Amino acid sequence: MAKRPAAAPQTTAQRLDSIVKSARQIMRKDKGLNGDLDRLPLLTWVLFLKFLDDMERIHEDEAVLAGKPFHAAIDPPYRWRDWAARRDGITGPDLIRFLAAEETIRPDGSKGPGLFAYLRSLRGRDGVRDRRDVIATVFAEMTNRMESGYLLRDVVNLVDAIHFDASEEIHTLSRLYEGLLREMRDAAGDSGEFYTPRAVVRFMVAVTNPRLGEVVLDPACGTGGFLAEAFEHLSAQVRTTEDREVLQDRSLVGGEAKRLPFLLAQMNLLLHGLEAPDIALGNTLSRQRLTQIGERDRVNVILTNPPFGGEEEVGIQANFPDDRRTNETAMLFLQLIMRRLKRHGQGRAAVIVPNGTLFEGGVAARVKADLLREFNLHTVLRLPEGVFAPYTDIPTNVIFFDTSGPTQAISYWQQPAPEGRRKYSKTAPLQFEDLADCLAWWGARGEDPRAWTVPAEGLIRTDAEGRVLAVNLDLKNPNAVEAEDHRTPAEIVSGMVAREAQVLDLLREIEALVAERA
Structure with a gap:
């Protein structure tokens, strides 16, 4: 036998x-x-x-x-x-x-x-x-x-x-651990809090290019994906014992409101080699008033995917200026990020935002006006549907800005859907290689049918007294050929509802102005 x-x-x-x-x-x-x-x-x-x-x-x-x-x-x-x-x-x-x-x-x-x-x-x-x-x-x-x-x-x-004294085992377990993190998020089902795909994290770190000696912050770090990727990026720059001390002791800072993601972030960063992660437990929005944030609180680089769709309590909203208060978590985080960046061109940020952030009015419009007037919003990466599957099919964007502002022009890149498919999915996710063309375009900003540039002038709509009425950054690619609409009826209705909400916001603004003048 x-x-x-x-x-x-x-x-x-x-x-x-x-x-x-x-x-x-x-x-x-x-x-x-x-x-x-x-x-x-x-x-x-x-x-x-x-x-x-x-x-x-x-x-x-x-x-x-x-x-x-x-x-x-x-x-x-x-x-x-x-x-x-x-x-x-x-x-x-x-x-x-x-x-x-x-x-x-x-x-x-x-x-x-x-x-x-x-x-x-x-x-x-x-x-x-x-x-x-x-x-x-x-x-x-x-x-x-x-x-x-x-x-x-x-x-x-x-x-x-x-x-864990074998480097291969540590490296392998860190990848296995990322799978556990995704499972944890799936099991929790927290609304508005999504696991950021590794491809998007890698891209954001690559183009913001943190340098050793700079401080990188994620104020809503979740399970630590951005900080872990930034640590690997900075590790490649270490040449001396002094460099290693800088990397270990004063390069990465985070904040996380919930205890379970906080624990997972500590483990994640330890696995990557950060010996004593500096992550504060608690809601970063509640720590201090926006006006109390000074130079010592500012950092060089902010990389984050803040929670959106949440509603913050009145006590937290009180930390923000009267006319910039909202219960929308993402918009509060955007204000915090703008305040925490080092001035005079020494600060830069990459922030994931839902599509609604680009066209919403009210407080959102005023915050976006601040962004254009006080910062250089140089790039918007428009991601296709399914990138954040299975958490949501809501289209998302990454906005890139720095403190060399004000904004003169905004470059857009429309990341296409995967070839042969309508959208990305949990089983066929976005890969870092899919963003290679965008990465190649990033430096020279040459001609490309997926890219276009819009002057900042005229994006802020105001009334006769200079009050901000609207700022629409939800701009479509003028190079795109109209394609057949493959959306389902439910997706079409969802888009119509979103647009209706935008119109209602504008009508409320006009109604408020009329009432003030009456």
Whole structure:
């Protein structure tokens, strides 16, 4: 009888994917976990602690070789190697108590705080922010929903087989992790908060081209995609030890309102190599009044996809000027971004906005007038339908501006739909290579049927007293040949409703002006 051929050895990617799938399968057996919104965060913090311990080992070895002192972020018996690395280690109810209790018997037999309580108490040494502060913030409100300590031990044993001291394994897991982030967003279904496709993130970072020594901010960083891509972009510029210190200590800043994306962002950035991510937990819009933002708060580069469609409370709106207040989250973020950029040509931004932002009136029109008058809105990238599938089919745009303003002219690029298809989709997403022509056009701005330039003069419509009535940036490509309309009836109706809303906004503006003059 012929011998069955030996199975091919698993690649790193296949092995890691197998580990994660097995861990998720185990978690499905636990009665305390209800769906991926419970399972994925648990898997994330388990991976987080294993990763930290492996990084600590590497740093300790480096310190020994360099003859320098080493200060661990996590002390015994709370390190992964102390309680998790032994396959026959603490398990069952003892493991659950060790994680969650304020005070318990620790794996070494001594009495002390439980793991989460200890991690929450960590503080940076000598008042200097370091990885201990990051850990404390991550675990500030962390809870363990898993009821079976035996099943949890099985998950821990699986994760212990991942070795983050191997560069290939770190790189592979970071890509696998991005898949988990997308799943998390799908499971959460947060309105207006969409996972930004990696192709769009890469393009925005490439054309804004952050330089080492500049500060990059994402004020609504979600799971950290823009900051992770910016870190990789800046890493390629590191040549010396001093360069590395600049990259690690004062290059990337973020803010995130929700705790779960905040945790995921920390893990994402740690996986990419940022040792102590500087991400503030809380709504960036609520931190200070717009008028209180000064030079020390300003940064060189802002890259972001702010949430839109949300409604901010009155207390947050109070941080904005009276005639610029709105409950629309995206419009408030746009004002914040404009204020946070360094002046005199030293600041630049790339911001994703929904189509409505380009043509909406009212407060939106006044903010866009500010943008044209005080900043150089040099480029609008018009993305086709489906780029943000499955979250929304709403067409989106990326606006690029800097502080060398005011705007003289705006260049537009209409990214076409994929060849042979009406739109992009979840199963056939936009790829970075699809934007190659736009990237090639970017520098020279030569003739191209997908590009056109519009003078800024005349875009702001005002009344006799100079009050802004409308600013329409929703401009169509004059080079485009009218194509057959393939929209569904529902899509056509949706477009008509959007246009009707625009007309109603203008009518309200006129009505208000008439009432003022009466």
